[in-house]
Structure formats: C-alpha cells, structure tokens
C-alpha cells in the first residue's frame with residue numbers, strides 16, 4: 277500500500293517541497309513546531325535572487341519585502357512569518373513525529389511514536405548522516421561514508437546521493453544535501469524536489 281509523498285522535516289526545504297507538490301503528501305516533523313531553527317531565524321536574512329522564489333515569497337507575504345540587494349526579507353519582518361504562511365497553505369504537517377526507520381524495499385517510514393507511514397516517493401530534509409543511519413539494510417560502505425561526514429568532509433556526498441536516488445529517496449536542504457547553503461537554496465531545493473516527482 278502506498279500513500280503518496282512523505283516529506284521528512286518541516287523547515288523551509290520541506291515546506292517548500294510540500295507547497296509546490298502537485299500530488300498527495302504528508303509532512304512529518306520531529307519537533308513540536310515548524311521552521312527548523314530553534315531561535316526563529318534571529319538575525320538571518322533571506323536573499324531573493326531567484327525569480328521563482330521571489331514570486332513565491334511575494335505571493336505568500338504580499339507587501340512584506342524590504343529593499344536590500346534585489347530584494348530580501350529580514351528576520352524581524354520575518355522568516356518565521358514565511359514559515360507560518362507556508363504551514364497555513366500546506367496544512368498536512370504532523371508534529372512530534374521523528375523518523376526512526378526507513379525501509380526502502382517496503383517503502384515505509386516508522387516514527388518514534390510507533391506510527392508507520394507508506395510512501396510512493398520520499399523527500400528527506402533531515403541531516404544526511406542521520407538519514408543514512410535509519411535506513412534499513414544500508415550497505416556498509418555507505419554507512420561508513422555517512423558516519424564520517426563533517427563540515428569539511430564532503431567528498432562522500434555524491435556516492436551517498438547515488439545510493440539514495442537508487443532507493444527512491446531525495447535528500448535535500450542544508451543538512452539533507454550536506455551543503456553549506458542558505459534559506460533561498462532550501463526553498464529552491466524543495467521546488468526542485470517537487471518538480472522531480474510531480
């Protein structure tokens with residue numbers, strides 16, 4: 277049995293994917309709130325250099341963009357407000373659901389609560405080492421490579437992504453793709469993942 281798309285994580289990457297998907301989905305978030313950053317993005321600045329992202333944000337927060345470079349919104353305006361607007365549109369977010377096991381052959385995700393969900397497609401935004409750790413029967417070389425990832429050890433990322441793609445898992449976002457990327461990249465990652473499976 278399959279139930280559409282499962283998205284793991286309700287940060288900007290996961291919410292952007294959900295917002296732009298054209299098929300059934302459910303977002304599962306480990307914590308009790310959306311947005312990822314524990315400090316509500318204090319001091320963070322979202323640059324809007326990508327036309328499609330800018331249009332999306334303008335649509336969600338009409339009249340809220342402040343001038344800076346092409347356009348940007350400041351945390352005070354704010355980025356958490358953007359998260360809240362996305363959650364309002366996306367709706368299907370379940371909180372307190374930490375993924376603890378993924379079985380790619382059965383296409384299931386088991387959560388810490390004991391709940392099991394079935395998927396057609398899986399988009400993950402959880403940190404890449406954590407993702408690999410919870411995949412059932414992951415090959416030893418992939419597990420070793422993921423465990424060795426660090427801020428300056430990224431050489432193994434393409435090989436890990438190849439393995440995940442072969443299992444139908446799309447891993448995106450700052451820690452999901454193991455990139456030192458920003459808010460706009462997270463939104464773009466979500467859009468690209470949604471396009472890839474829509």
Ligand SMILES: Cc1cc2nc3c(=O)[nH]c(=O)nc-3n(C[C@H](O)[C@H](O)[C@H](O)COP(=O)(O)OP(=O)(O)OC[C@H]3O[C@@H](n4cnc5c(N)ncnc54)[C@H](O)[C@@H]3O)c2cc1C
Pocket residue numbers: 284285286287288289290304305306307310311312313319320321322323373374375376401402403406448449450451452457458459460462
């Ligand atoms: C200190 C700091 C300052 C920054 N400043 C800027 C800035 O000024 N401008 C800028 O563009 N970018 C900035 N960034 C980067 C920006 O915050 C990130 O790129 C962006 O928030 C990443 O979004 P994400 O959705 O990829 O990840 P996250 O927001 O981390 O979302 C991942 C979500 O997955 C959830 N999760 C984790 N494990 C599980 C699990 N097992 N099951 C279910 N859910 C799970 C988490 O709870 C989280 O909500 C900064 C980052 C930091 C740390």
